[in-house]
Amino acid sequence: MDKSRVAAFTDAVVAIILTIMVLEFKTPETFNWEGILEEGPYLFAYAVSFIYISVAWYNHHYMFALAPRITKRIFWINNSWLFSMSLVPVSTAWVGEFISERAPEYFYLIIFFIWSITYMWLTSGIIKTASEMGENEVSNRISAMPIYRFLRSIWGYLIYVVVAIAIYFYPPMGIIITLIELLFMAYYTTDDSDQVA
Amino acid sequence: MDKSRVAAFTDAVVAIILTIMVLEFKTPETFNWEGILEEGPYLFAYAVSFIYISVAWYNHHYMFALAPRITKRIFWINNSWLFSMSLVPVSTAWVGEFISERAPEYFYLIIFFIWSITYMWLTSGIIKTASEMGENEVSNRISAMPIYRFLRSIWGYLIYVVVAIAIYFYPPMGIIITLIELLFMAYYTTDDSDQVA
Amino acid sequence: MDKSRVAAFTDAVVAIILTIMVLEFKTPETFNWEGILEEGPYLFAYAVSFIYISVAWYNHHYMFALAPRITKRIFWINNSWLFSMSLVPVSTAWVGEFISERAPEYFYLIIFFIWSITYMWLTSGIIKTASEMGENEVSNRISAMPIYRFLRSIWGYLIYVVVAIAIYFYPPMGIIITLIELLFMAYYTTDDSDQVA
Amino acid sequence: MDKSRVAAFTDAVVAIILTIMVLEFKTPETFNWEGILEEGPYLFAYAVSFIYISVAWYNHHYMFALAPRITKRIFWINNSWLFSMSLVPVSTAWVGEFISERAPEYFYLIIFFIWSITYMWLTSGIIKTASEMGENEVSNRISAMPIYRFLRSIWGYLIYVVVAIAIYFYPPMGIIITLIELLFMAYYTTDDSDQVA
Numbered sequence: 001m002d003k004s005r006v007a008a009f010t011d012a013v014v015a016i017i018l019t020i021m022v023l024e025f026k027t028p029e030t031f032n033w034e035g036i037l038e039e040g041p042y043l044f045a046y047a048v049s050f051i052y053i054s055v056a057w058y059n060h061h062y063m064f065a066l067a068p069r070i071t072k073r074i075f076w077i078n079n080s081w082l083f084s085m086s087l088v089p090v091s092t093a094w095v096g097e098f099i100s101e102r103a104p105e106y107f108y109l110i111i112f113f114i115w116s117i118t119y120m121w122l123t124s125g126i127i128k129t130a131s132e133m134g135e136n137e138v139s140n141r142i143s144a145m146p147i148y149r150f151l152r153s154i155w156g157y158l159i160y161v162v163v164a165i166a167i168y169f170y171p172p173m174g175i176i177i178t179l180i181e182l183l184f185m186a187y188y189t190t191d192d193s194d195q196v197a
Numbered sequence: 198m199d200k201s202r203v204a205a206f207t208d209a210v211v212a213i214i215l216t217i218m219v220l221e222f223k224t225p226e227t228f229n230w231e232g233i234l235e236e237g238p239y240l241f242a243y244a245v246s247f248i249y250i251s252v253a254w255y256n257h258h259y260m261f262a263l264a265p266r267i268t269k270r271i272f273w274i275n276n277s278w279l280f281s282m283s284l285v286p287v288s289t290a291w292v293g294e295f296i297s298e299r300a301p302e303y304f305y306l307i308i309f310f311i312w313s314i315t316y317m318w319l320t321s322g323i324i325k326t327a328s329e330m331g332e333n334e335v336s337n338r339i340s341a342m343p344i345y346r347f348l349r350s351i352w353g354y355l356i357y358v359v360v361a362i363a364i365y366f367y368p369p370m371g372i373i374i375t376l377i378e379l380l381f382m383a384y385y386t387t388d389d390s391d392q393v394a
Numbered sequence: 395m396d397k398s399r400v401a402a403f404t405d406a407v408v409a410i411i412l413t414i415m416v417l418e419f420k421t422p423e424t425f426n427w428e429g430i431l432e433e434g435p436y437l438f439a440y441a442v443s444f445i446y447i448s449v450a451w452y453n454h455h456y457m458f459a460l461a462p463r464i465t466k467r468i469f470w471i472n473n474s475w476l477f478s479m480s481l482v483p484v485s486t487a488w489v490g491e492f493i494s495e496r497a498p499e500y501f502y503l504i505i506f507f508i509w510s511i512t513y514m515w516l517t518s519g520i521i522k523t524a525s526e527m528g529e530n531e532v533s534n535r536i537s538a539m540p541i542y543r544f545l546r547s548i549w550g551y552l553i554y555v556v557v558a559i560a561i562y563f564y565p566p567m568g569i570i571i572t573l574i575e576l577l578f579m580a581y582y583t584t585d586d587s588d589q590v591a
Numbered sequence: 592m593d594k595s596r597v598a599a600f601t602d603a604v605v606a607i608i609l610t611i612m613v614l615e616f617k618t619p620e621t622f623n624w625e626g627i628l629e630e631g632p633y634l635f636a637y638a639v640s641f642i643y644i645s646v647a648w649y650n651h652h653y654m655f656a657l658a659p660r661i662t663k664r665i666f667w668i669n670n671s672w673l674f675s676m677s678l679v680p681v682s683t684a685w686v687g688e689f690i691s692e693r694a695p696e697y698f699y700l701i702i703f704f705i706w707s708i709t710y711m712w713l714t715s716g717i718i719k720t721a722s723e724m725g726e727n728e729v730s731n732r733i734s735a736m737p738i739y740r741f742l743r744s745i746w747g748y749l750i751y752v753v754v755a756i757a758i759y760f761y762p763p764m765g766i767i768i769t770l771i772e773l774l775f776m777a778y779y780t781t782d783d784s785d786q787v788a
Contacts, residue, residue: 002262002394005204007596009254012212012406015603020220022677023611027684031692036685047674054670057600058663065593072255072391076383079251083244086219093224094233101228186667194663197593199459199591202401206451209409209603217417269452269588273580276448280441283416290421291430298425396656396788399598403648406606414614466649466785470777473645477638480613487618488627495622 042096065196081118105174239293262393278315302371343385436490459590475512499568633687656787672709696765737779
């Protein structure tokens, strides 16, 4: 398929997902500072999800720059990934409203988990296509991505258990640990991660 | 016209149609699981419409990649198609709210029907332009698209009758049969469907 | 400036203006047909505004394809034009809610009028730049656009008077005459209107 | 990174930020002129923010056209800048609702201030990368941008103090002085500001 058109469509969807989260800020009904300070928890949840989607986009950019071909299979996996990510505004809105409650925190974690599955699926789909076309350097470079290696390692799974337990005892830890995890994911990238186009 | 600009404009509209459906998820007013589980029927309707628009986009990508020229006539048919598709969030929201009721299910079916008409119109418009320009290979390839052949066949019309009867006896069958139909449309494509750019 | 980036930014804004009008459809609170039929007047207003913005985009595509250069001046006029067009969803929502009332119909007309001013300003800005650069063929072709010639002719102004009087006696005539005017604008274009890229 | 993809993603986010502000116009519940005239203060706030984001985009276009390379660092600064700008619809909605109150006006000023910080950070990030790559002409041209020189000068900081005092005595002065500042920023640009692509 036309890689740049698929990427442009993906970017439009990601940009809208990112930006409609802003609509969840309710205009305060009063004109004093309390009105805006009530938005604090949602601002925090929004910031975490903004970093989340930025990390996702950054890695998508890398994979698509290297991908030799976008097959019908990759198109559908890519759309599954977009679908799972489109639920992030929902979980963000809920957790921002009830940041100290278990169910919203678990729900945020579940959406994150489903997103990770589709993300790994997308990565391995691109690796597989590259391998089939004999582009071994591409498949090696994508396989070496720290986020991919982390998510499919035992640690990538264990962290869900840790977060799940933490939420049980102190719910806000859900989104806090997720933030820390995202900062690691943003930080650890391959050296060539911004040298592809 | 500038094919890439028309495609980019179309993509932006399609991406927004796809993503504004997320806004229909209401943030639960409670922090227990019941709050989010109430969104279940809408999640199902949203997933079906997401697949629907993905199928539509995939086939649009194919036709536009092959189309030798975007005439004023095709521009307007393309916009009619976008207009009919822009009503999908409306029918999805209604059916997601009342998944077991006849009127919303029939309404979803009607929008699907109108969309099919504009889709067939777009396809035949591109075929006609290609033929007039002597690009017979292009018109043959587009004419051979399974979705186009299905929609204009007797089966393409009969299925509306089947769905209409099914809705009468058990309303949720409307969206369920539509899902099955979409999965077939997603599956059956020509071999070269992802080999154009 | 980078013409394709300015055009892409414009397209994104236009696509969003077009599509957020869909958000004005309220999901019916009942599951019977009355629920959806109440949306009828808004559907009509939305369809008119959809054609309106499609006509606008079509002509913008033509002018930008020919424009030899996007200056800072044209950038700002283009943004004024986008600003005036961004008020169309507001006037459409109001007129769709009260299609038989004078104030919403006059308001729709006023927004249309302001939009026409910015549109003519954009056209003459591009013509002027082309002339200054010695691109007389470009300035002649853009000057010959029927929509531009109509809007700045005596008829282009007289029609506002006609519509204003018609609204006074029978408010829905406002949007009906606008629809007729738009269909003429969509129909009458120069022969080369879709032959630029 | 692929500069055009990063720019296209940025443009999509900026276009959405710009356009979702339209959603804040509430459809009047009455059909008389009072209904729409109540939107006056918000229309003013929206217009100011529209100019604001247009100025931002114009300068972003210039910097990205010159930037020799988009590094991971610039990607993240660019996203911080987008994040700060995504709060503009929130502050605009609040100030448009309570244009004569201190807290909303101060909040608008605070968002403007945070945005300025991320904007200066983005500019200096691009300058630094250009310098490191030996592209001294690029770093000189970007360093010479009037908006950048103003924001980091003593005047750029003093104006916040002036606005803060003005708001204390007459709140609407907050957004009025901001408008004047923006008009200056729109006016004063380098001569080559629209001659890059």
